[in-house]
Amino acid sequence: MAASMQLINLTPFRVHSTSIPKHHSRPFTVRCSSSAKSYNITLLPGDGIGPEVISVAKNVLNLAGSLEGIEFKFKEMPMGGAALDLTGVPLPEETLSTAKQSDAVLLGAIGGYKWDKNEKYLKPETGLLQLRAGLKVFANLRPASVLPQVCQS
Incomplete structure (x- = not known):
């Protein structure tokens, strides 16, 4: 079962600034989207x-x-x-x-x-x-x- 990965902007989620590439200006998280639950x-x-x-x-x-x-x-x-x-x-x-x-x-x-x-x-x-x-x-x-x-x- 494959799941695709997508970046979604969420305000409450914080990522250490050194781990975010410079082209990303806002915090983000990774979510799996799939029809499977x-x-x-x-x-x-x-x-x-x-x-x-x-x-x-x-x-x-x-x-x-x-x-x-x-x-x-x-x-x-x-x-x-x-x-x-x-x-x-x-x-x-x-x-x-x-x-x-x-x-x-x-x-x-x-x-x-x-x-x-x-x-x-x-x-x-x-x-x-x-x-x-x-x-x-x-x-x-x-x-x-x-x-x-x-x-x-």
Whole structure:
């Protein structure tokens, strides 16, 4: 299910001025517009700080969804070191299958010192590579700030 992104001007929403390109004069937010009002999201909390970050991200999505009339259905699955400890593999087949059937995947941190001495095929990061291959994606998208030097003509 694809959702298009559009910029919408809203007065109450504030964005730090260094993250807004100079050609935008007013604060803005990004909204997803789609005919769908419900999305299935696979949560992969992973390791270390991942579970804490995913928990907060889930709360944020629920709040944003409630403001926009969108329902998010979450399914948490093991991956990385947590999956190794639970199932013996860094990316269980059930996790990959669930991710493929979802509208989106929210991935936490993967790996840690505990698994550093494992064989390569039993490292948490191997699960990340398998996930990327299984979903036919090449990168994780992360928020970024545009530096003023980059915006200058």
